[in-house]
Amino acid sequence: MPKLWQKGYDLNAAIEQFTTGEDIVLDDELVPYDVAGSLAHARMLARLGLLTPDELARLTEGLRRILQLHQQGGFRLQPGDEDVHTKIETWLTQECGEAGQKIHTGRSRNDQVLVALRLLAKDRLLEVWEALLQLCQTALAFAQAHEWLPMPGYTHMQRAMPSSVGLWAGALLESLLDDLALLQAAFRLNDQCPLGSAAGYGVPLPLDRAYVAEALGFAKVQNNVLYCQNSRGKVEAAILQALVQVMLDLSRWAEDVLLFTTREFDFFALPDELCTGSSIMPQKRNVDVLELVRGRAHALLADQNQVLGIVLGLPSGYNRDVQETKRPLLHGLALTLACLRVCDLVLANLQPKPDNLRAACTPELFATQRAYELVQQGVPFRQAYRQVAANLEHLPDVDPAAAIRAMTHLGAPGNLGLAPLAERLENEWAILEGYKSRQVNK
Numbered sequence: 001m002p003k004l005w006q007k008g009y010d011l012n013a014a015i016e017q018f019t020t021g022e023d024i025v026l027d028d029e030l031v032p033y034d035v036a037g038s039l040a041h042a043r044m045l046a047r048l049g050l051l052t053p054d055e056l057a058r059l060t061e062g063l064r065r066i067l068q069l070h071q072q073g074g075f076r077l078q079p080g081d082e083d084v085h086t087k088i089e090t091w092l093t094q095e096c097g098e099a100g101q102k103i104h105t106g107r108s109r110n111d112q113v114l115v116a117l118r119l120l121a122k123d124r125l126l127e128v129w130e131a132l133l134q135l136c137q138t139a140l141a142f143a144q145a146h147e148w149l150p151m152p153g154y155t156h157m158q159r160a161m162p163s164s165v166g167l168w169a170g171a172l173l174e175s176l177l178d179d180l181a182l183l184q185a186a187f188r189l190n191d192q193c194p195l196g197s198a199a200g201y202g203v204p205l206p207l208d209r210a211y212v213a214e215a216l217g218f219a220k221v222q223n224n225v226l227y228c229q230n231s232r233g234k235v236e237a238a239i240l241q242a243l244v245q246v247m248l249d250l251s252r253w254a255e256d257v258l259l260f261t262t263r264e265f266d267f268f269a270l271p272d273e274l275c276t277g278s279s280i281m282p283q284k285r286n287v288d289v290l291e292l293v294r295g296r297a298h299a300l301l302a303d304q305n306q307v308l309g310i311v312l313g314l315p316s317g318y319n320r321d322v323q324e325t326k327r328p329l330l331h332g333l334a335l336t337l338a339c340l341r342v343c344d345l346v347l348a349n350l351q352p353k354p355d356n357l358r359a360a361c362t363p364e365l366f367a368t369q370r371a372y373e374l375v376q377q378g379v380p381f382r383q384a385y386r387q388v389a390a391n392l393e394h395l396p397d398v399d400p401a402a403a404i405r406a407m408t409h410l411g412a413p414g415n416l417g418l419a420p421l422a423e424r425l426e427n428e429w430a431i432l433e434g435y436k437s438r439q440v441n442k
Contacts, residue, residue: 025083026326027077029069033116033268034084035063037195038103040215044208045105050264055099062096079257084116085109096243106207108199110318115195115230117130117326119216119238125187125332129432131340132183132246136176136425143169146420150400151267151357162365162403164413167350168256172347174420175249179242180428186242190235193218197228200317217439232322233311236329240304242420243336250343251297253288257346262288267360269351273366273418290346293339303328361400369403 017094039060046056066088069075075249081087086109093100146165153163193213202225213221222228261269270287278284307325367388374384388395404413411417 003122023075024325026330028070030084030113030116030120031075031088033119034065034112035070035086036119036216037112037347037361039063040212041107041195042103043100043215044212046207047211048206049076050105051099051102052085054097054359055102058096058099059092059103062092063101063184065095067090068305083109083113085112106198106203106216107195107207110199110229111194111197114197114228115193115216116170117232118190118192118194118218118235120337121190121235121329121333122187122217124337125183125239126432126436126439127185128243128333128337129180129435131337131344132176132427133425133432135158135340135344136173136180136428137346138344139173139176140418140422140425142347142350143167143173143416145347146330147416147418148170148353148401148404149354149357150359150361150404152362159362159365161359161368162209162361162413164404165357166416166418167237167404167413169347170416170421172249173251173425175245177421177424177428179246179249182242182245183303184431186235186239188219188237193220194222194228194231197222197225200226224415228315230316230317233307233314233325233412236325237304237307237311239329240300240307240332243332244304246301246336247297247300247339250339253343254293257350258287258290258294265358265360267353269353270346271349271351274346274349286302287346289342293343298334300332303332313442335425340344340377355389358400360363361403363397364392365400366398367392367404369398369406378383 007172018106042051042059042063045051046053050057066075075087075091077084077087081090089100089103091100092103143166146169149164149165151165151168152159153161153167155161193209193216195212195216196207196209209221222231257268261270272285274287274289275285276288277286306328310321310324352417371381371384374387375381379387407413408414
């Protein structure tokens with residue numbers, strides 16, 4: 001297939017294969033977004049008089065036909081297509097004649113791929129956002145249902161103080177809500193329209209960049225045309241950094257569940273349908289789906305580091321190195337979404353074992369509580385600490401449920417503050433719906 005840049009010579013086949021890289025596979029996801037960007041760009045060109053009404057109509061029909069073919073599996077990139085932008089323009093030229101040759105007026109493949117990636121990232125981030133809120137909703141319900149169920153709290157992997165299932169689930173909820181703030185910041189950074197920046201230095205045409213940004217549902221135009229190109233990789237890294245924070249929390253929670261469902265702990269159970277088995281050991285029930293969550297957190301960290309490594313130290317302007325940021329961005333978004341959904345499924349089906357949890361609240365958990373009882377009797381804390389330390393074998397049995405209810409300061413097991421968190425979660429759902437309503441249907 002002729003290349004958009006071709007000027008009378010054939011590219012060496014090995015160079016073509018190497019420079020195309022994974023794009024003929026990855027760009028399949030970009031087809032609807034390149035179509036959307038091309039439609040908005042064509043309408044803007046028509047407003048400037050650079051396309052006739054008939055040419056705009058033919059291009060619009062052609063682009064919609066591409067989208068229809070793609071949805072039916074009939075528009076797929078093949079070796080030699082180079083990328084989605086070349087394939088679409090070549091198809092339009094074949095089907096729409098001279099109008100197809102005009103569609104690239106005022107833009108470069110540089111800003112064309114930028115806008116397609118930004119549109120895709122907006123959609124994917126909203127999916128991640130929704131899945132994260134759904135997991136928060138499940139964590140809230142789990143915390144509310146088991147607010148007063150005692151369990152041991154651990155430091156240094158050793159039993160430390162009385163805790164509760166509600167506190168443990170609430171910690172996941174609050175950490176994910178903090179992650180959401182980072183995700184929203186990355187979304188806003190991405191929500192800028194780079195189309196019209198061309199190769200990074202603008203064009204001698206009165207492009208209406210604000211019209212295109214509004215037509216595509218962006219919050220604003222990304223102003224400086226050189227920064228548009230310099231921001232490729234920077235925005236991707238910000239998105240991946242936000243996703244890494246989500247996966248950090250999922251990985252920690254997955255590790256907890258893996259421990260707490262072992263025979264040694266036996267605090268929680270999962271139904272058989274969420275567990276796999278062994279090809280050699282008949283008795284095995286493996287919660288290995290969470291081992292994969294734990295492992296994929298590291299894979300996402302690698303995606304982030306790859307993008308940062310690629311863009312670090314690049315000179316201003318477009319450099320083809322940034323082509324290599326596409327795969328880790330798409331991979332990271334898909335990976336995080338899948339992990340959020342599977343963790344929600346696991347948490348929704350996780351069953352506490354109350355008798356085992358209470359039995360694990362052995363007397364040493366209440367040593368600190370005993371020290372504070374002495375403090376309330378007027379004994380200085382350090383003296384109370386040493387007195388309890390010297391008599392650990394004589395600690396009395398304590399009702400663990402009463403112990404956690406006694407810790408009533410804000411955020412402690414006896415005062416989780418779930419009602420304000422429920423209100424905050426409701427507000428976050430409303431914010432998400434507002435963003436979704438502003439998305440442009442492709």
